[in-house]
Amino acid sequence: MAVDRDHVLRSAAALLTRKASATLDEVAKAAGISRATLHRQFAGRDALxxxxxxxxxxxxxxxxxxxxxxxxxxxxxxxxxxxxxxxxxxxxxxxxxxxxxxxxxxxxxxxxxxxxxxxxxxxxxxxxxxxxxxxxxxxxxxxxxxxxxxxxxxxxxxxxxxxxxxxxxxxxxxxxxxxxxxxxxxxxx
Amino acid sequence: MAVDRDHVLRSAAALLTRKASATLDEVAKAAGISRATLHRQFAGRDALxxxxxxxxxxxxxxxxxxxxxxxxxxxxxxxxxxxxxxxxxxxxxxxxxxxxxxxxxxxxxxxxxxxxxxxxxxxxxxxxxxxxxxxxxxxxxxxxxxxxxxxxxxxxxxxxxxxxxxxxxxxxxxxxxxxxxxxxxxxxx
DNA sequence: CCCACCTGAGACACCGATGTCTCAGGTGGG
DNA sequence: CCCACCTGAGACATCGGTGTCTCAGGTGGG
Known part of the structure; x- marks a missing residue:
């Protein structure tokens, strides 16, 4: 079950708001999770x-x-x-x-x-x-x-x-x- | 000397205005020149x-x-x-x-x-x-x-x-x- | 305690876009 | 005419980001 899908969304929003070109790596770090886990929750950047x-x-x-x-x-x-x-x-x-x-x-x-x-x-x-x-x-x-x-x-x-x-x-x-x-x-x- | 640097700039502006993610290939085609020539006039996408x-x-x-x-x-x-x-x-x-x-x-x-x-x-x-x-x-x-x-x-x-x-x-x-x-x-x- | 499950870390391949190079063609000026 | 120069086309290597996979660790529930 999603660690905290909502938390991920929120921190991703906060980051991408400041830096729209942020990498999935950066998004993951911002959410305090690994890229692997991020990818388990959202199939890809598009899905995110x-x-x-x-x-x-x-x-x-x-x-x-x-x-x-x-x-x-x-x-x-x-x-x-x-x-x-x-x-x-x-x-x-x-x-x-x-x-x-x-x-x-x-x-x-x-x-x-x-x-x-x-x-x-x-x-x-x-x-x-x-x-x-x-x-x-x-x-x-x-x-x-x-x-x-x-x-x-x-x-x-x-x-x-x-x-x-x-x-x-x-x-x-x-x-x-x-x-x-x-x-x-x-x-x- | 530049075939028509100004013409290239204008067509690039017209294209990127409509499609900001356009490829250098597309930019070149839009200007009616090859990517090689485009690259001879502008060192790279950043320069463009x-x-x-x-x-x-x-x-x-x-x-x-x-x-x-x-x-x-x-x-x-x-x-x-x-x-x-x-x-x-x-x-x-x-x-x-x-x-x-x-x-x-x-x-x-x-x-x-x-x-x-x-x-x-x-x-x-x-x-x-x-x-x-x-x-x-x-x-x-x-x-x-x-x-x-x-x-x-x-x-x-x-x-x-x-x-x-x-x-x-x-x-x-x-x-x-x-x-x-x-x-x-x-x-x- | 032990197992199921999730996570983090990393390796790896893939992809599109880009930067670079070569070479043939063709055009214009001398 | 001939040569210098520019261009187009394509090959090629590179690179950053992405998608996928594996494996070790660790945590919680039974």
Missing amino acids: VRALEEYGIQECEAALRTARLGEGPASDALRRLVAEIEPHAGLLAFLYTENQLFEGEELNDGWTRMDEQLGALFRRGQENGEFRIDLTPAWLTEASYGLLVSASWAVTDGRMAPNDFTRMITELLLGGVRRPHGEPGRTPS | VRALEEYGIQECEAALRTARLGEGPASDALRRLVAEIEPHAGLLAFLYTENQLFEGEELNDGWTRMDEQLGALFRRGQENGEFRIDLTPAWLTEASYGLLVSASWAVTDGRMAPNDFTRMITELLLGGVRRPHGEPGRTPS
Whole structure:
């Protein structure tokens, strides 16, 4: 029986998040097991990545459920979502860029499900007048991923304070960089 | 002398943008030359990627110059910038993710220069009251890259219309997804 | 106690990609 | 015309990562 398949997955995620090109040797060492044992649990690198994908999807879907995207103002739902996903943003970034390599292969349904839920949130916001209607839900979904990835890398590279993660993403996503009309601007010079 | 070093670089960029794991054989074929000749121009894959990096940086810096980030409203400058960078967004995406693999190695000064120019633009916008001051220029710079990458992939994967590229990015970046207060919202159902 | 089972360590072969070399062809300039 | 030069094609060795196997050790349950 798996020594601790979950432990292996977690440490592999932590390592590959930092170094996507890590060797199976390094993954095994990171998990505190030998390459042989690692190979007994995951048939190969491909299987490991697939398992990580499944793992990441489940974590994200759990975050989606916890965030209850259907309840309350869409803006608040989005804030809850980003806050919930934050712990898994690194893994998400890894999988997001890794997916670019699944050139021909079919991709996990999980992504489609996530896309749909995110898209539905943005559509809901548009339909109840909270959100602009000139930005397509598909793009907003894509942009959310992009910002999550950027912020994740910025944090791991020390270009952003971990505490700012959720606020920077949601504030930019919701309000953009331009100052609202009403507020007084500081005059230049 | 190089058959057409520039042609090789361009076709390599076009190919690697679509398939980052392309073989040197494929790169050579894409350029219409043999692997031997390719190898005569670029010592190895590493050298090729470095050259692509230099090439991409030069294209982006040219875009930065053309956009004249220092002139006029910062919002308009940002719009000009995105429009100018659009043709090179694919290459930028490739290099952006590839840079994540330059784990230990020193990275090209060009990126720092670009970061500084972008950061200066956002800082200028903040100082003259156009932009909010609660989002750091460093994050806004990072987020710009992220959105460019996301949009680039969305276009190549057919999830976004090429025509929407500049508008989707700039509108989201500038105004965010939330509807401005003044405008009337359509009542739900 | 003893056996079944799992693990770690290492050896080994395999594979794809890469780096290097040679040689024939063909093209352009003198 | 002829030679210098470049190119394409292919052979070949290499290398890092991977997949597979064996075997000794050690641990826990019966």
